[in-house]
Amino acid sequence: MDATFTFLISIGLCLHWEVEAQLDTISRPTLWAEPSPVVPKGADVTLRCQSQRGRNRFQLWKDEELQEERNASWHQAEFVLREVDDWRDARSYRCRSGQGPLWSELSDPLALVVMTGDFPTPSISVSPKPSVSPWTTVIIQCQMSSQQSSLDYNFALLEAKSLQVLQIQNLLKSQPYFSLPFVKAKDTGSYSCIYYRKTPPYKGSHPSQTLELTVSGHLPRPTLWAQPGLVVVPGTNITLWCSRPPLASSEEVTYTLWKTETWQPLQYQNSADLWTGFSLPSVRPEDAGSYKCTYKDRKASGVPSEFSEGLELVVTGSLPKPSLSALPGQVVEPGKHVTLQCRQPPWSALWRATFTLLKVGSPQPLQSQSPAGTSAVFPLLSVRAQDAGNYTCVYKTTFPQMSEPSDVLEIWVTDASPKPSLSAWPASEIASGTNVTLLCQGPPWTTTFALHKEGSMDIIQDEANFFLTRVTSKHSGCYSCSYQLGTNGSLWTQHSDPLQLIVRVSSNTLLITLSCVTFLLLCLLLLVCFCHQYIPRAAGFPGDNFRRFFCCSCLSKDVCLSHHLEDPREETLYTEVAKERPKESSVPIDKDVTYAHLNIKTMNEKQTNPKETSTEATLYATLSLD
Template sequence: MSLLAALLLLWGETSWDTTAEAFLWLDPQSLLEPWANLTLTCQSAFLTKDFQLIMNGWRQQRVHHDTYVMSHQFPLGAVTSDNKGVYRCRCGVEPPTLTLTELNRWTMLSNLVEVTGTEPLPAPLLWPDPVSWITPNVATYLVCHAAMRGVTFLLRKEDDDNFLRVRKAQDNVVARFIVRHPGNYRCSYRTDTEGTPSEPSEAVTVTEYAKPPAPMLAFLGTYQTIEHPSSNAVLACKAPRNVFEFQLRQGEKMLTIHGARPLRELSLYYLNLTDMDDQSPLTCRYRLHRSLDTWSEDSEPKELMWSDETQPAPVLTAEPSSHDLEPGSTVHLRCTAPKAGLRFGLLRQGDTYYPLIQMQNPSGTEAVFELHNISTIDSGNYSCVYMEQEPPFSGSAPSELLELQVNGPPPKPKLEVLWTGVVPLGREAKFRCHGHARMVNMELLREGFHTPLWMNQAMRSTTADLKLPFVGPQHSGNYSCRYTAMSPLSFESGTSDPVEVIVEGKASRAVLEFSLLNMLPGLYTA
């Protein structure tokens, strides 16, 4: 995995996928009569020969070109009861493998386009770009997206009848509105100057802050580890939007440390541990523009820990006994060193190395680490280390391994549905899987199938959202979720109690032939 890819897993994705490989929109023959004669245009992000149009959750049309092209137009004609519905498209890919399957021959599904044939027109989408907040002298944008090309966009602010912004989209399907004041905003669109506006979008709230919100500071990698003084620790400071300048700090002191800016909202810092003369926590902050003196809030602090293993090993004990522990109880892991004033770290054995689970700076000679509401996922081998907090910052060898054994099966997650009633054809079915651990992979499963339908990662919480991105009648059935540990740790939960998904409509033979493998698994960081 590349450095940039690893960093993107630490922070989630935006509310709108600007890197989508397939994009779908409506081209009406006349904006005065938009439903009289329609064409659906599927745009690819790369040259391809294959396109597929999907209506109401099942395969509708597939075309193959003799030469590579960037787009294909699907004539729809006049809107009738036979072609009303929800559409998406996808584009063919040529992966570097001799075996083509439904999992690797197509891109992910495009954006959703609704064809109703009725007035008012379907609601557009509205989202902030890049953030949903403003500060004095710093604005943001609201992007309004309609499925129909060439319309006129309208932005309104709730509780302000005098606020109206108008943008002509020309040949585009989006309009960007600059926003300088807090409030709740909605957008709509119309096909001509005298036409009836569409249904309004969902509201977007823009908040004003006195100073920009704090960035995120994290160690590179899934888990923090104990470093050796001869190695470099890599810290990543991630701002919520593009910024002019970052600072890495210890208290009120700015550190001048070599770094890199792979993205305008991201700064990497390479810490040479032997050059560090201070062991106090690190924070980072940013400012948005050269001409502004206002810095953001500070990030949450991060502490470094390393060891040259020259000091005597501490002793690790468990209270109660580390064997036959009851699920739901609390275990205290006591790490005892030969002197006071040290920094202690609790480690858990992984496949090839030891992730740092907890850290403490007690005043005495021992640190007591608590594991609350334990379960089978906490079973494993633990050790602890300590390091000096004054130069030359030497550290101990790890303690002897202490094995924890927790009784009972792994705790099951809970799967929650994020809709009510029947799922409309062609829409997304969104779920939320509630687990019992952070830094896990979560999977959406369907009864009778072995391959997960959607995957997600819960990095900073114990929950993650899962979905069926585009459902048809064939997706009615029972679903559950499970979670597994991210490397180097290893555990797997049981499956949640099932929930039933009921999709409107009855499945025809053509629909039933649509394989669930057409739904490519996704990856998202919660």
């Protein structure tokens, strides 16, 4: 039964991996060019490859040949082309992304068009007229010189200022034209067109003259944001910026700032720029609320644009700050739910207060609630990497009075967790015998850390500081660290950048070692001198006595005994001869005296074996006695 169950699980895992591999193969990245895929010769172009499944390896292909491969974070890679050339760079580009050994399919091809002066400039026209009513179908025609065949070229409709490609026509027989069916106010703008070769290199003409198209009715919605921020203290100077999309007309427009509580216009600004600022100096708590803006083109029959999205300005007041908590916790896996609860302080419970959830760096409030109690619950469903960040909340009454913002609560999504960093204190290069601390720095909620060293076991602990005491050369090596994600013990972050720890031999240790060696040599020299000074000086041969004395002092017992037992007869005879030697005469001797040292050992050997001849030398000495 157990074997069957294990077999089925193995088959399921294999099928799961096979499906994942097929999904990875099917999923394609997206490739686009900035500022545009249509550029003049000599300009710089950035090709961006965006992965859909979080891969971090990217390849750029040109004309089906691999050009460059790189690693990148945040699921996107940039490939920069400097000073593009119409022959070298006006080609077809594709990209793909990978993770480990798996690679995605190549993206859809992107044709990079380089505009040159090699072709005549086309002309552009519009039908029925440049100024039309909403829901009208507009036809824009792009024409080239009659001397050229349009069948060899593609035609592109561009936004005149940014050169963004709006439409492409691949003609076979008919004349090139672009259709804008049922236009709205957002279609108001400037248009131009170009044509370029169908085959690489994609050399193109210069853009045509600009065509101004105006569609009456509501203009496109503007955008409103605040500087320095949405949550400010009383007395702060605030600027609300209102920006609009490009229009066909470059004349001035009238911007208007509104407050939604009264729906009365607060300020007006006339400007031909794409944005303008409304100043709110020294704001007060009563200035808090929702703001919107509009703009009006004087050539569009005086009809204003749509309102921008509401901007909730929070001016903190005298009410105490609330508390913000997360359930089940601040660390969330992708796709899971987390609930943020904003609660008033217990000593200042106000009924029917309005709670607002804010995210630091976001221009708009995330959620607002007016519950019956003293707290509000804000759900964050199926969180993603972009949901990670710092959150805070406020509450206000109808007086109006606004509370101080709560303390910042940081929410972490595990697939957006930052890579840790590893550092050494006091330094990464230290002397042996000292202590060193390796610090693994991660998010503040991290409780479990792991230290990795090449060729060694990992060290896992609940502290970020790893202490190495009295280090030696074996502690040298390459270290990295990681930390645990969430409550799942199998989830760990990627390793930090490697840290090379170098342990060098201390100069003090080397000095002590040399001192010990010098001391031992000196002791040995003194011992030799001591032995030489106290050697018994025999009347006959002091060198032989020194040899026997040194042997007995320094060699083993067996060696010394064998040496003494070697010539016992010689020493005995020498002693007897010395005893029988007559006393020296006091009378001076005028003759030379010759002494001979007889080798008794040799004489004895000749008595036993007279045929052998001694090879030892006999020493003669002649003394002249004056």
